[in-house]
Amino acid sequence: MKSIIAGRFSNIKAQIALDAEAFGRYSDVIDLSIGDCDITTDPEIIDAAASDAASGYTKYGDPKGDPQLIKAIQASYKADYGIDLDESGILVTPSSCMGMALVMLAILDPGDQVLVLSPYFSVYEQQIELAGGVCIEVPTYEKDDWIPQSQAIRAAITPKTKAIIVNNPVNPTGAFYDSKCLRELARIAIEADLLVIADEIYTDYVLGASLKPIMGLEGMRERTITLNSFSKNFMMTGWRVGYVIASPSVVSVMQSINGAMIYTTPSISQRAAIKALSVHSRIRESYVSVYMKRMEYAYQRIKNIPFFSMSRPRGTFYVFPSIKATGLSSRAFADYAYDKCHILCTPGSAFGSAGEGYVRFALTQDISRIKEAFDRLEKLHFA
Numbered sequence: 001m002k003s004i005i006a007g008r009f010s011n012i013k014a015q016i017a018l019d020a021e022a023f024g025r026y027s028d029v030i031d032l033s034i035g036d037c038d039i040t041t042d043p044e045i046i047d048a049a050a051s052d053a054a055s056g057y058t059k060y061g062d063p064k065g066d067p068q069l070i071k072a073i074q075a076s077y078k079a080d081y082g083i084d085l086d087e088s089g090i091l092v093t094p095s096s097c098m099g100m101a102l103v104m105l106a107i108l109d110p111g112d113q114v115l116v117l118s119p120y121f122s123v124y125e126q127q128i129e130l131a132g133g134v135c136i137e138v139p140t141y142e143k144d145d146w147i148p149q150s151q152a153i154r155a156a157i158t159p160k161t162k163a164i165i166v167n168n169p170v171n172p173t174g175a176f177y178d179s180k181c182l183r184e185l186a187r188i189a190i191e192a193d194l195l196v197i198a199d200e201i202y203t204d205y206v207l208g209a210s211l212k213p214i215m216g217l218e219g220m221r222e223r224t225i226t227l228n229s230f231s232k233n234f235m236m237t238g239w240r241v242g243y244v245i246a247s248p249s250v251v252s253v254m255q256s257i258n259g260a261m262i263y264t265t266p267s268i269s270q271r272a273a274i275k276a277l278s279v280h281s282r283i284r285e286s287y288v289s290v291y292m293k294r295m296e297y298a299y300q301r302i303k304n305i306p307f308f309s310m311s312r313p314r315g316t317f318y319v320f321p322s323i324k325a326t327g328l329s330s331r332a333f334a335d336y337a338y339d340k341c342h343i344l345c346t347p348g349s350a351f352g353s354a355g356e357g358y359v360r361f362a363l364t365q366d367i368s369r370i371k372e373a374f375d376r377l378e379k380l381h382f383a
């Protein structure tokens with residue numbers, strides 16, 4: 001019998017998925033491993049979506065996205081960043097994961113290289129490889145506050161480099177790239193003729209500053225493809241709705257691929273997204289402040305635990321302390337924390353080689369649970 005699985009998937013890496021079995025082993029597990037929002041979507045958004053479903057939004061929609069949603073996205077970029085978006089440059093996607101996969105399929109020829117600033121959201125690697133590309137890690141370091149260094153990026157560029165993914169603020173490190181850093185990244189992209197794929201899905205989660213989309217910098221509009229999502233900014237991970245902003249020619253290729261895969265983003269999720277944008281300024285603070293309080297709390301706890309070290313995170317809802325003082329690998333630390341105190345965290349090595357020596361805690365539990373987790377963790381001993 002011929003091999004069932006396609007050759008290109010014979011080497012596929014298992015995704016770091018929730019270990020269902022791990023939960024069964026102990027009754028008091030605190031799961032800080034998954035970046036899924038614990039707060040339910042605002043009731044106004046749910047009610048609006050339910051009522052739109054009842055009035056007939058249960059069918060296929062416009063393949064580019066609900067025209068009302070596209071208008072609402074244009075209005076939000078104008079209001080938040082002063083950026084005018086052309087409607088032909090927006091594609092609504094069923095999540096930014098799917099958006100990134102569509103981007104890679106649309107832009108990569110076999111063997112094209114894409115730079116990722118490591119540690120990075122690990123799904124990028126698969127999205128690049130599924131499209132026939134090659135994922136090239138450019139390490140960033142804690143000593144630089146995880147800010148990418150120009151020399152390292154330049155050293156990784158080859159004639160095959162097509163694009164660089166810039167996730168800001170950064171999952172998993174909690175770093176934030178300010179205007180100076182973004183200008184430098186833009187300069188390199190222009191010099192080396194690279195596309196910038198800007199993953200800006202944590203737009204709202206920046207501490208003490210506000211995000212500037214890299215596409216707004218001089219000379220960057222044509223070479224930037226921006227991904228955004230309703231998942232984190234609106235506590236809507238399960239609705240699977242996001243969007244890509246790109247030049248009309250890229251949008252039209254992505255739309256054609258999207259058409260073959262799903263045709264259109266679920267109508268009902270798009271209706272929820274329209275409502276979400278209309279209530280954004282009113283509801284935003286209620287959950288962002290919750291996550292930012294958790295970040296400050298976790299940072300203070302981590303500072304006082306001798307085997308951890310970390311500088312103050314600047315964004316997202318993740319903390320990424322060093323565990324080098326324990327002498328363990330990040331995988332061994334995660335296993336030990338699970339076995340000894342029933343805390344699930346993600347080893348830094350899951351985010352690329354620059355993540356080794358660190359672990360990620362997703363602050364997606366109530367602060368009382370986070371307190372309990374650090375109370376347990378601080379009792380750990382290492383030989």
Ligand SMILES: Cc1ncc(COP(=O)(O)O)c(C=O)c1O
Pocket residue numbers: 035095096097098121167171199201228229230231237241242
């Ligand atoms: C940096 C980053 N990009 C993309 C995603 C995927 O988001 P979505 O739910 O829109 O697919 C995540 C989810 O954790 C993420 O952390």
